[in-house]
Amino acid sequence: MNPGECQFEPDVLTAVLHSRWPAQADAELRAHVASCPICSEAVTVAVALDGSLDELRASAEVPDASRVWWQSQLRARREAVRAAGRPITAVQVVAFACAVGLLGACFGATSTWFQALLKHFASNASGFDAAALATAVTALFAEHGALVLGLIALVFVVPTAVYVALARD
Numbered sequence: 001m002n003p004g005e006c007q008f009e010p011d012v013l014t015a016v017l018h019s020r021w022p023a024q025a026d027a028e029l030r031a032h033v034a035s036c037p038i039c040s041e042a043v044t045v046a047v048a049l050d051g052s053l054d055e056l057r058a059s060a061e062v063p064d065a066s067r068v069w070w071q072s073q074l075r076a077r078r079e080a081v082r083a084a085g086r087p088i089t090a091v092q093v094v095a096f097a098c099a100v101g102l103l104g105a106c107f108g109a110t111s112t113w114f115q116a117l118l119k120h121f122a123s124n125a126s127g128f129d130a131a132a133l134a135t136a137v138t139a140l141f142a143e144h145g146a147l148v149l150g151l152i153a154l155v156f157v158v159p160t161a162v163y164v165a166l167a168r169d
């Protein structure tokens with residue numbers, strides 16, 4: 001035990017806080033408190049504290065029925081909003097997965113053209129050939145016009161849609 005502490009102090013405090021002090025407390029404990037400055041001080045403080053707690057309990061307002069009803073409405077609405085937010089998130093994930101899949105499919109469909117282009121540049125030692133690129137791009141649009149437009153639309157539309165959906169939250 002440190003000086004300034006007493007082994008009986010917790011017992012004394014428990015007795016006071018359970019409203020057993022002094023009438024229902026042990027005679028031994030009462031005798032100790034009478035002779036122990038630490039415990040007698042603890043009792044003084046605890047009794048004062050317990051008294052103010054009782055006052056607080058007595059003055060505490062019991063919420064009226066309309067406030068309880070209003071709070072439960074508020075809670076229900078908040079839960080509904082949270083529940084509504086969950087499917088939106090799931091839809092976003094599915095949309096993103098579809099977009100990635102479509103992008104992959106588009107790339108697969110154009111890969112023949114892409115490989116031909118790579119082969120062309122690899123075989124052309126002089127490097128970048130603007131005329132060849134223009135020819136290749138023209139050929140791409142001629143062969144896969146709708147696909148390229150779809151690809152461009154996906155690249156711009158999907159992020160915009162996701163952004164708008166997220167901004168709405």
Ligand SMILES: [Zn+2]
Pocket residue numbers: 006007008009032033036037038039040
């Ligand atoms: Zn003591």
